[in-house]
Amino acid sequence: MLNYVLSRLLTFVPTFIGVTLISFAFIRVLPGDPIVVMAGERGMTAERYAELEAQFGFDRPIYVQFWDYLTGVLQGDLGNSFVTKRPVWDEFFALFPATLELSLCAMVFAILIGLPAGVIAAVNRGKFFDRALMSTALVGYSMPIFWWALLLIIVFSGNLQWTPVSGRIDLLYYFPNPTGFMLYDSLVSGQSGAFASAVRHLILPTIVLGTIPLAVIARQTRSAMLEVLGEDYIRTARAKGLASKRINGIHALRNALIPVITVIGLSVGTLLAGAILTETIFSWPGIGKWMVDSIFRRDYPVVQGGLLLIAVAVMIVNLTVDMLYGVINPKIRKR
Amino acid sequence: MSLLRIRNLSVSFATASGAFKAVDGVDQDVNAGEILSIVGESGSGKSVSMLALMGLLPWTATVTADEMTFDGVDLLNISKSARRKIVGNDLAMIFQEPMSALNPCFTVGWQIKEALRIHLGLDRKARHRRAVELFEQVGIPDPERRLSAFPHQMSGGMNQRVMIAMAISCQPKLLIADEPTTALDVTIQAQILDLLADLRNETGMGLVLITHDMGVVAETAERVSVQYAGQKIEEQPVDDLFNSPHHPYTAALLDALPERATDKLLPTIPGVVPGQFDRPRGCLFSPRCKYANDHCRAVPPIPAGPELGFVRCHYPLNTDERNVS
Numbered sequence: 001m002l003n004y005v006l007s008r009l010l011t012f013v014p015t016f017i018g019v020t021l022i023s024f025a026f027i028r029v030l031p032g033d034p035i036v037v038m039a040g041e042r043g044m045t046a047e048r049y050a051e052l053e054a055q056f057g058f059d060r061p062i063y064v065q066f067w068d069y070l071t072g073v074l075q076g077d078l079g080n081s082f083v084t085k086r087p088v089w090d091e092f093f094a095l096f097p098a099t100l101e102l103s104l105c106a107m108v109f110a111i112l113i114g115l116p117a118g119v120i121a122a123v124n125r126g127k128f129f130d131r132a133l134m135s136t137a138l139v140g141y142s143m144p145i146f147w148w149a150l151l152l153i154i155v156f157s158g159n160l161q162w163t164p165v166s167g168r169i170d171l172l173y174y175f176p177n178p179t180g181f182m183l184y185d186s187l188v189s190g191q192s193g194a195f196a197s198a199v200r201h202l203i204l205p206t207i208v209l210g211t212i213p214l215a216v217i218a219r220q221t222r223s224a225m226l227e228v229l230g231e232d233y234i235r236t237a238r239a240k241g242l243a244s245k246r247i248n249g250i251h252a253l254r255n256a257l258i259p260v261i262t263v264i265g266l267s268v269g270t271l272l273a274g275a276i277l278t279e280t281i282f283s284w285p286g287i288g289k290w291m292v293d294s295i296f297r298r299d300y301p302v303v304q305g306g307l308l309l310i311a312v313a314v315m316i317v318n319l320t321v322d323m324l325y326g327v328i329n330p331k332i333r334k335r
Numbered sequence: 336m337s338l339l340r341i342r343n344l345s346v347s348f349a350t351a352s353g354a355f356k357a358v359d360g361v362d363q364d365v366n367a368g369e370i371l372s373i374v375g376e377s378g379s380g381k382s383v384s385m386l387a388l389m390g391l392l393p394w395t396a397t398v399t400a401d402e403m404t405f406d407g408v409d410l411l412n413i414s415k416s417a418r419r420k421i422v423g424n425d426l427a428m429i430f431q432e433p434m435s436a437l438n439p440c441f442t443v444g445w446q447i448k449e450a451l452r453i454h455l456g457l458d459r460k461a462r463h464r465r466a467v468e469l470f471e472q473v474g475i476p477d478p479e480r481r482l483s484a485f486p487h488q489m490s491g492g493m494n495q496r497v498m499i500a501m502a503i504s505c506q507p508k509l510l511i512a513d514e515p516t517t518a519l520d521v522t523i524q525a526q527i528l529d530l531l532a533d534l535r536n537e538t539g540m541g542l543v544l545i546t547h548d549m550g551v552v553a554e555t556a557e558r559v560s561v562q563y564a565g566q567k568i569e570e571q572p573v574d575d576l577f578n579s580p581h582h583p584y585t586a587a588l589l590d591a592l593p594e595r596a597t598d599k600l601l602p603t604i605p606g607v608v609p610g611q612f613d614r615p616r617g618c619l620f621s622p623r624c625k626y627a628n629d630h631c632r633a634v635p636p637i638p639a640g641p642e643l644g645f646v647r648c649h650y651p652l653n654t655d656e657r658n659v660s
Binding site for chain 2: 231232233235236237240242243254255328331
């Protein structure tokens, strides 16, 4: 197992360098100049421009800039934001918990509903529940996420007033934020109502962000279950006189989980990166919104560093998924 | 009274092109401790009739019978949960492909102990003890270690032994073996057949052996039932069947045995088992039968009496042999 993890970690190296290069190139290909953006509408003199250019090192050849950046990254220095002057690293980890919290909630939501729904649909193949679920899943999958979010806000926040429109917690509550995970922090703060408020703020973003993974997981679970239910070992299980619930829930699901885990892993990756839209709509103070703002400001170090750290997070998730495979599927474990 | 009694069992499958009758009016009896072999080509309905007995057919199948009793219990009018108490417990079945018949995600020990827990309610220690005992009984070496192995870590023969151990775990009164050796090497085949016969001798359970291999029949069975295109066409004790088959199909099957072939070329039966659309009007075997005449092609034969092995033929073979000998 240790060898396996180490060999997987080794494959991170080219990915890591690739992501560094792409993110470095990507932001520079975009039209616009960070110094001009910084100057704002008043503009600046040519001398001041040259001075800033030299300060940021933009006057040097591009490969030298990349080399500087790469060596910095390898030493753990992602640079400082042009706008806030704070290290990218600090900014990222101040905001990342918010994104992680939202993504985890969305994933739990998607799995808790998608998995059982897929199983029930497969077991009742062709019946009403199956058809209804599969068409709903298709709608959920194809719906534009911003439209879905606005719809939910209008109904549940606007008309029904059940949930807040945006943010992570009511402004009434204030407490130090040691972990950055609002659910945990509000709970340990001991302030009455803080946790409930945090939960209520999470509901809509969770649903919006979890909808696509939910649809994908439900459909994948259904098709995997259908395939497994035709296998010989399911007939064996029935020949043992087991109840259908046990056969579907243990014998079949355990096998069907193997492809589903893949989909879940891929979804987590897209969630971390794809939270951008949801976070923007709900003013969720996570890395998605931070990245979007930084792109508009041409804040090179933030965009580069942010992309890199997101990529690393996705790679770690994928590694975890690969190790989960071994737990679920014994054929992979023994090798 | 016989352990298993089936009268006029029919199974039809709903297909896109209409109903297909896979089993057509089959009678079957198995006595306690007896080895009955059901023989037939692919598509003769031999597995389907036993799957119907187990309640393992897909929902597209319709099962009808005048009578289907096992150990005094009427299996036709029984609730699903009551059937589950019998199936896997008193009535067990093993299958053709041991590699795919075991769940790849669980250890073989887990799978065998599951049956022990569900039907016998043994506690953890007793389950383990019994599992080890069963593995020893079916000849799996080093049972303690093998219990924690996964199916893909063992050979086909070992997996079939696991299947057998699982099937006999609750000491069934009847074990149905559906082509248990077809997917195995020849040397392993003999071992598995010996094991099944030995287990029958030790435990006194009845054994139904479904096969298309006359060699397996000769080696193991006591009574043989020959099926063709969903019908039982002949049934005799094994020696009588081999010495004096009454149905031309049985005779042709026996002639096709390599051990019996006298010519250079191995005799074969031309044609295939009739399917959904080419079912003959008269005798189902008439298109392939070398003795068939217009009467055979027009009128379906009805089964003869026990003295002629219930043969379904207008012109049974070897009818006077008994008188001669």
